[in-house]
Each structure stands twice: as C-alpha cells, then as structure tokens.
Amino acid sequence: MTQLEFLKIVMPFKDKVFRLAKRLLVSREEAEDATQEVILKLWKNKGKIENYKNVEAFSMTMTKNFCLDKLKSKQAQNLKIVHSNYQDHSVALQKQIEVNDSLQWVAKIIEELPEQQKMVVQLRDIEQYDFDEIAKMLDMNPTAVRVALSRARKIIREKLTSTHNYGVK
Numbered sequence: 001m002t003q004l005e006f007l008k009i010v011m012p013f014k015d016k017v018f019r020l021a022k023r024l025l026v027s028r029e030e031a032e033d034a035t036q037e038v039i040l041k042l043w044k045n046k047g048k049i050e051n052y053k054n055v056e057a058f059s060m061t062m063t064k065n066f067c068l069d070k071l072k073s074k075q076a077q078n079l080k081i082v083h084s085n086y087q088d089h090s091v092a093l094q095k096q097i098e099v100n101d102s103l104q105w106v107a108k109i110i111e112e113l114p115e116q117q118k119m120v121v122q123l124r125d126i127e128q129y130d131f132d133e134i135a136k137m138l139d140m141n142p143t144a145v146r147v148a149l150s151r152a153r154k155i156i157r158e159k160l161t162s163t164h165n166y167g168v169k
Contacts, residue, residue: 001046009049010039013056015065016127023065023122034070038062054133061137064119104161109159110152116140117152124149 014035021034038059042049052058110118115139123134124145135142 001049006043006046006049009055010042010059010167013059014039016056017118019127020063020122021067023126024064025070028060030070032068034063037066054136057129057133057137060123060127064137068115077141102164105160105163106156108158113152113155117148117155119149120145121152121156 017038018031018035021038022028022031025031025034033038041062042055049055110121113121119138120134123129123137124131129137131142131145134140134145138145140148
C-alpha cells in the first residue's frame with residue numbers, strides 16, 4: 001500500500017478520530033497526540049488494512065481504547081471529559097449566553113454519565129454513527145446500545161430540565 005492509498009483511506013475519518021479523542025481526553029494536545037498515535041498504528045499495520053471490513057470503525061475502536069488506557073495511566077490524573085465546540089455568532093447576546101450556559105450544563109451532565117453511556121452519546125449524537133457501527137465499536141448488542149442511549153438522553157433531559165426549572169444547584 002502506497003502512502004497516497006493510505007491517505008485516501010484514513011483522511012476522510014481523521015477528524016472523527018480527533019473529536020472522539022477530544023471528547024475523552026478534553027485536552028486538545030492530548031487529543032492530537034492520540035489521533036497521531038492511532039494513525040501511526042494504522043500506518044505500521046497498513047498491510048493488514050485491506051482485511052478490515054470497516055477501517056473507520058476499527059480506527060474509532062482503536063481511539064477509544066487508546067484514550068481509555070491514557071485516562072487510566074498515572075499521567076492522566078487531571079484529565080476529564082468535556083464537550084464545547086459550538087459557537088453561533090448570529091444570535092443576540094442574551095440568547096448566546098443562554099445557549100452557552102445550556103451547553104455547559106449538558107457537558108457537565110454528560111461528564112457525570114457512566115462511561116458506556118458517555119461513549120454511546122458521543123458516537124451516536126455527535127459523530128452520527130448508526131447503532132450497528134456503535135455496537136461493533138463498543139462490543140455491545142445493538143439493542144443494548146439503544147437502551148444505553150435512551151437512558152443517557154433521559155438523564156440529560158431530566159437534569160437539564162431540573163436545572164432550567166429550579167435554577168443552579
């Protein structure tokens with residue numbers, strides 16, 4: 001496999017790998033390092049890439065595993081999960097403040113979810129993978145993925161509604 005062929009395969013999903021790593025590791029630098037490591041591992045095993053049915057799903061699984069290993073390591077004691085990549089400059093200042101506040105609450109709520117639910121929300125709602133792909137990546141039954149996503153969304157909805165109805169807790 002030539003370098004050009006490798007780039008044609010890997011480049012379309014490189015940003016998804018980065019976003020998943022950023023979701024898990026928070027730090028942009030750590031996410032960039034994780035993305036680089038995953039792509040480097042793919043390059044080292046470029047001869048085996050043709051054997052995989054879905055290189056993108058395999059890469060996302062590699063990213064998830066690499067990031068979770070990184071989080072478990074001693075050097076990652078200060079890393080946490082956060083998501084805040086939304087900006088809309090066309091709305092009024094008050095509305096923008098409200099949207100940013102809601103996004104911060106959603107990120108905080110997602111951070112408190114169990115690990116599996118965090119991953120399912122990230123892969124389904126942010127990365128837009130279908131249930132079968134998520135099931136393969138997380139080694140789960142597709143029905144279990146749906147249940148985990150439903151429970152995560154319910155928790156997010158209830159806590160966000162509670163926060164908006166009753167103020168800051």
